[in-house]
Amino acid sequence: MTATTKNELQVLTPEQVQSYHERGYVLIDGAVSDAWLRRLQTASDEFVAESRTLKASNKKLDLDPAHTADDPRLRRLTSPVEHHPSFAEFTLQGPAAQIALDLLGSPARYHHSKLNYKWSGGGEAVEWHQDIQYWPHTDFTPLTIGVYLNDVDDKMGPMGIVPGSHTGELYNLYADDDSTWTGSIRTTDLPQINLDSAEYLTGPAGSITVHNCGCVHGSTPNNSGRVRPLLLQTYSAHDSYPLLGVGANGATGRASGMLIGGGDPARSLTVGGRTMPAAPDWSRGGYTTIFDVQQDPKENPTHLRT
Ligand SMILES: O=C(O)CCC(=O)C(=O)O
Structure with missing residues (x-):
């Protein structure tokens, strides 16, 4: 069986790693170098420029209803990793990848990425929620790494996270009458959560946030005069798999499922408390048929022969 190894390029301190595991999140002030920050900001600016040519949202760019060419208001760039080499490098090999490792x-x-803009002058709140219900996996290792591309203060709708909530209850994100998916924790459940303990993660441009998929988190509207771009990228352990057919899994882009760092892909898969050596990943090709695989005498000299 394959085993994970330590990341040779350790970026986080042992205290930061411990804080992530105990509290479910960690904030690393100004962690990204100036050179990387400029590359990410420049890439982001290209999409703001592109949005000026659009009148309506498309699969890539999600626009606020008040968006115009003269006064662009982006809500989200979907899958930045798929759309710009700087984002791809940052997420799959660069500083974000190193922290994930x-x-x-x-x-x-790697699972997916997005760039939430939260525009100035009222950019939307994100209601209290947990991520794992949106894209369930075979375990709870998935985590999301965020990078603030601008300085973020309390007025700009920073990420708010309830410490320790990552190991607590998993809440229902359907409406009170169970009819529709609202993607937010029911108001009737909120009193059970110690929202007063939420920590709001502010910091200079280049600060990094990490939160586990079980954390209760959300953010207030951005009522400041400054936009709050937050680049988010999600990863899991190598032997954690998204449950296809549930939530956003399967709608996460071509790079989703890619292994980063070194080492062999996992064979071991645990589902329902039972572990098996599962077949290789054939999602990118290589699968033939059971006949082909089983009939190769080199691979299987003992199979039944008449
Ligand atoms: O952009 C934010 O403030 C939070 C984003 C978030 O929680 C999410 O996209 O799941």
């Missing part, structure tokens, strides 16, 4: 061991598995 520190927390998950090597290799780790």
Whole structure:
């Protein structure tokens, strides 16, 4: 069986790793170098420029209803990794990948990315929610790494996270009458959660946030005069798999499932408390048929022959 190894390029301190595991999140002030920050900001600016040519949202760019060419208001760039080499490098090899490897061991598995803009002058709140219900996996290792591309203060709708909530209850994100998916924790459940303990993660541009998929988190509207771009990328342990057919799994882009860092892909898969050596990943090709695989005498000299 494959085992994860330590990330050779350790970026986080042992205290930061411990804080992530105990509290479910960690904030690393100004962690990204100036050179990387400029590359990410420049890439982001290209999409703001592109949005000026659009009148309506498309699969890539989600626009606020008040968006115009003269006064662009982006809500989200979907899958930045798929759309710009700087984002791809940052997420799959660069500083974000290194932090994921520190927390998950090597290799780790990339799941998806997004760039939430939260525009100035009222950019939307994100209601209290947990991520794992949106894209369930076979375990609770998935985590999301965020990078603030601008300085973020309390007025700009920073990420708010309830410490320790990552190991607590998993809440229902359907409406009170169970009819529709609202993606937010029911108001009737909120009194059970110690929202007063939420920590709001502010920091200078280049600060990094990490939160586990079980954390209760959300953010207030951005009522400041400054936009709050937050680049988010999600990873899991190498032997954690998204449950296809549930939530956003399967709608996460071509790079989803890619292993980062070094090492062999996992064979071991645990589902329902039972572990098996599962077949290789054939999602990118290589699968033939059971006949082909079983009839190769080199691979299987003992199979039944008449
Ligand atoms: O952009 C934010 O403030 C939070 C984003 C978030 O929680 C999410 O996209 O799941």
